[in-house]
Amino acid sequence: GAGVSQSPRYKVAKRGQDVALRCDPISGHVSLFWYQQALGQGPEFLTYFQNEAQLDKSGLPSDRFFAERPEGSVSTLKIQRTQQEDSAVYLCASSLLALAAYNEQFFGPGTRLTVL
Amino acid sequence: SQQGEEDPQALSIQEGENATMNCSYKTSINNLQWYRQNSGRGLVHLILIRSNEREKHSGRLRVTLDTSKKSSSLLITASRAADTASYFCATDGQTGANNLFFGTGTRLTVIP
Numbered sequence: 189g190a191g192v193s194q195s196p197r198y199k200v201a202k203r204g205q206d207v208a209l210r211c212d213p214i215s216g217h218v219s220l221f222w223y224q225q226a227l228g229q230g231p232e233f234l235t236y237f238q239n240e241a242q243l244d245k246s247g248l249p250s251d252r253f254f255a256e257r258p259e260g261s262v263s264t265l266k267i268q269r270t271q272q273e274d275s276a277v278y279l280c281a282s283s284l285l286a287l288a289a290y291n292e293q294f295f296g297p298g299t300r301l302t303v304l
Numbered sequence: 305s306q307q308g309e310e311d312p313q314a315l316s317i318q319e320g321e322n323a324t325m326n327c328s329y330k331t332s333i334n335n336l337q338w339y340r341q342n343s344g345r346g347l348v349h350l351i352l353i354r355s356n357e358r359e360k361h362s363g364r365l366r367v368t369l370d371t372s373k374k375s376s377s378l379l380i381t382a383s384r385a386a387d388t389a390s391y392f393c394a395t396d397g398q399t400g401a402n403n404l405f406f407g408t409g410t411r412l413t414v415i416p
Contacts, residue, residue: 192346219402221404223406228408229408229409230308230407230408231347231392231404232406233403233404233405236403243402244403247403279346279347281346286402287402290335292337293337293347293404294349295339295346295348297345297346298345
């Protein structure tokens, strides 16, 4: 594909449900990032993968959040027992190389999660 | 918490005018990037300026960086209605970090 894709684009969940958000990065991109963006705010870092290795998960807000990238391409962000404060847009980004500081990140359109 | 803060939070100008947005950050950086986000869409990379650069141009965009003041500015010249979007600065924040720290953004509205 031409860019980063995410699915679903919109997800409504009842409080307590589990959700899974998918990211398809640009083919061949080494780095993959997940961000959480609250309404009216900038994206906040959640976790980072270099190929299949999750090198940084310091931004995950609780142990209800889990991410994986088992084959170094597609990634899934899973949120267990969703809470209302989890409502946000979840953005996935990929970059060709490692080291975010030196590389442009390509963002997907995001998944808007609403927890009722 | 977010590394940077943009100023102003919102800016409204007439088409053809120039728009200037400022970004301040807190810690030493390697580079600073600017991104644009149209409503309901993902972010699009605009420009990257390295910590040893003071100014960089790309088309109608001009970015400056003052590491002594920990600040950057983004100038859009001859604005167009299509420039209406939110603009974010992003920094790496610290040595070895693999993620970007985004500011709170400036919402730019260009009136046709």
